[in-house]
Amino acid sequence: MSAPALMTSLALAYAGMLGLCLGMDRHWKQLGSARLSPRWQRLCRPLGALLLVLAGYAASFVWPGGMALVAWFGLISLAGLALLLLLPYAPRLVLGLPLAGGLLAGLFALF
């Protein structure tokens, strides 16, 4: 069981769901529109999908194939749910969280 891979996978799952979320007009207006040009929005969805695939790849370092697939579904579901709750209650954390998650994963990897 490797904690860094698990954290990385979770962070990627969250970032992937965030990508899918930003690809939607409603949430893009809520989060991204002030800072970025609309061209970025079109990138969000494919980028999010790619990150989700990478989350599955990271999970395969924690579990063997079949189990990683099961866990992948669970991870992206729960990451999506976390995003769903952050959006109304703590919108400022929405973009910062994957960074924090990545950082945490890095720290885990170091120690």
Added chain:
Amino acid sequence: MERQRSLTQSMSWLHTWAGLLLGWALFAIFLTGTLAVFDKEIDWWMQPELSDRGLGQAQAAEVAQRWLEREKPQASGWNIGLPTERAPQLSVSSGEQRRGERTQLDPATGEALPVRETVGGNFFFHFHYTLHLPRMIGIWVVGFAAMAMLVAIISGVIIHKKIFKDFFTFRPAKGQRSWLDGHNASAVLLLPFHLMITYSGLAIFSAIYMPAAVDALYDGDRQAMFRESRPGAEQAQQAGGGARRAGAEQGQPRGRGEGARPQAPAAELLPLAGFIERGEAHYGEGMVAGLSVSNPGRADARVTVRPLLGSRIELTKGEGMVFDGVSGRLLDAPEPSRPSLLTQRVIAGLHFAQFGGYPMRWLYFLCGLVSCVMIASGLVLYTVKKRRQVKADSSEGRAFLRLVESLNVAAVAGLSLACAALLWGNRLLPAELAGREFWELRLFFGVWLLSLAHARLRAPLQAWREQLFVAAALGVALPLLDLLLAPGAADRARLGLDVTALLLGATLAWVAWQLPRIATSRARRTPAVQIAGAER
């Protein structure tokens, strides 16, 4: 267009009634199932007399063998539960494995440890698939509820109008809108989990729910089907009585007693510790869970090495390597399952979640909690919707709504309260009380009944808040109780349970605290104003 509308309407009707009438049972099934993910850890917590001595399995087997040879030399069989990561205690029983009373041994002294009788985490596991009804009735009721769950999931997908558009939408403090958002989001985001856990739950008992194929092909002889799907099964059953839970769970008849056959002459049993190593050679290091011995001290002694579940998704319950207990010869090793059996066992394994270690267990636990939230929010949503319509409605409609409201409170808040009370009872009831586990059960069901009475007497909002607050208080204070009454027992597993109870209690308290805000915004006709205020 006309047909489309009527489809949505009829699906909506189906969703409402399948969800409402079976929702109470479903919440109980899902909550106890979620807790049963950590059944062994709850077991451990509920017997604070036990402590992890860090004993190796080989040593433990030696201690157990010495004790059994001294105390139970005439038994038809012995069972030894070896210390493992999740259950670090050494336990023994004699006779048939499921029936025999377990004795906990102190590995240091080799004496029996006095531990409190308790229903343990096993209670949640059994309640999860029988609702504490007589076994077969319970299995059928739970199966019916699971079927209703499948119906509700599929009809729910059909009636959800904006499944992708609302994927990440949750608007709190908007009354009915929020309940619907919460219900939708917890359902849609975890749809794979809901489908998987419901379908796999049904598939475990497929032989009970759908016996036609076995009746037609094997003349109703389940044993014959299992023989054919797993060549080694029959031998293993006779040799070890090794089918622990699996036999009964998959609807096989239990292993026959050995009493009918004439006894073989006496012969010395090999040291059991040696079999562990041979089991590990096959299953991997640290992957042995226990040993079963049939006919100990006789020439036809058989030793079954039972593996720990969890090295694969496939559920290998009841499997084991069978050795001759006198010569040590390997008689039977599990063969890879045939595709049909493998399919069934992978699906069952997905449900039992014994694979993937603690990270996977936590994923299942969290997903299960979200399922509970989904069911509970659906139940509440019904009353929120109905309350608007019923104002102009008949008194009959009102009485039904009142009934639903009180059942909702008792099913959701009351059961959470009863579960917390069971943990409290485990610490508070005197350890040497006779028939102690029955008192724990009485406490659990007594609290649950009281919660129903309370829900009938109080106004809905008060009933919800009071019960949720009490449940929250019990959860939050559980670590304190544990540290006060069982100070020596604190270890990682027990503290983990304490902290989890604390966090769940805090969450319940937050929900109870938020409820009036949601309720008042529901009463207002113009929620937009409320939202502007709430978002500052």
